[in-house]
Amino acid sequence: MWRLDFCVTEGVASLNSTAALYRSEYKRVGTRRTRGELRNEILDAVRRALRAGSYETLSMEHVAAHASISRRTLYNLFVDKDDLYRSSCERLLKSVSDIVTEDVPDKMSPLDGMRFFLACCIEVYESDAARDIILSVVRDGAHQQWLVQAYHRDIHDRLVRACENFILKQTRHSPLPPDVPRYISEQLVGSVKSLTIGPHIFGYVRQPLPPTHERLEVLAKAYAAILLPRSNSATG
Numbered sequence: 272m273w274r275l276d277f278c279v280t281e282g283v284a285s286l287n288s289t290a291a292l293y294r295s296e297y298k299r300v301g302t303r304r305t306r307g308e309l310r311n312e313i314l315d316a317v318r319r320a321l322r323a324g325s326y327e328t329l330s331m332e333h334v335a336a337h338a339s340i341s342r343r344t345l346y347n348l349f350v351d352k353d354d355l356y357r358s359s360c361e362r363l364l365k366s367v368s369d370i371v372t373e374d375v376p377d378k379m380s381p382l383d384g385m386r387f388f389l390a391c392c393i394e395v396y397e398s399d400a401a402r403d404i405i406l407s408v409v410r411d412g413a414h415q416q417w418l419v420q421a422y423h424r425d426i427h428d429r430l431v432r433a434c435e436n437f438i439l440k441q442t443r444h445s446p447l448p449p450d451v452p453r454y455i456s457e458q459l460v461g462s463v464k465s466l467t468i469g470p471h472i473f474g475y476v477r478q479p480l481p482p483t484h485e486r487l488e489v490l491a492k493a494y495a496a497i498l499l500p501r502s503n504s505a506t507g
């Protein structure tokens with residue numbers, strides 16, 4: 272009888288232990304990160320690392336530690352450091368590219384059109400993703416030419432093209448010399464980038480400056496003044 276009671280007791284304990292194990296495993300699996308979620312968390316860790324460093328200082332070990340995963344898991348998702356770096360930068364480029372405008376309404380006056388375009392530029396260049404990708408371009412561009420080319424293709428050139436197209440539409444009845452619209456557009460985009468991103472990346476501001484919106488309004492009026500004498504619009 273004692274032996275039977277002992278066996279029953281042991282059997283119940285074993286079943287309880289097994290059930291607890293399955294509950295624990297179910298809970299663990301239920302909270303396990305999907306491959307996509309894990310990949311995004313890793314790329315977030317890479318992004319944080321690149322804010323403080325560069326391609327040269329990035330390491331698989333560092334990223335694995337900050338993403339709270341093993342190196343084996345990391346290597347299952349990314350081939351090597353190059354793959355990790357490129358994937359992080361491409362994700363940032365996609366994020367910024369999605370908010371780049373490619374069209375300024377041609378029915379706007381020169382001044383309103385410039386204001387609209389500058390507002391679009393601000394939305395791009397004041398985004399965290401733009402600051403991060405440009406920081407990587409500055410730090411790593413000399414050795415990562417693909418990144419420089421991708422930045423120009425996906426962001427810079429598209430903004431320049433939007434401004435250039437607006438200028439061409441505004442001046443189609445009294446055209447500017449062939450290279451001037453492109454030159455003006457390049458200068459305008461470069462000025463906006465310097466005003467919005469420059470101080471954050473290079474830290475060159477040594478004295479208080481007027482608010483960004485005031486400086487951009489000055490830019491809008493200055494560039495609109497170039498177009499107004501040739502514009503199809505009656506008002507500026």
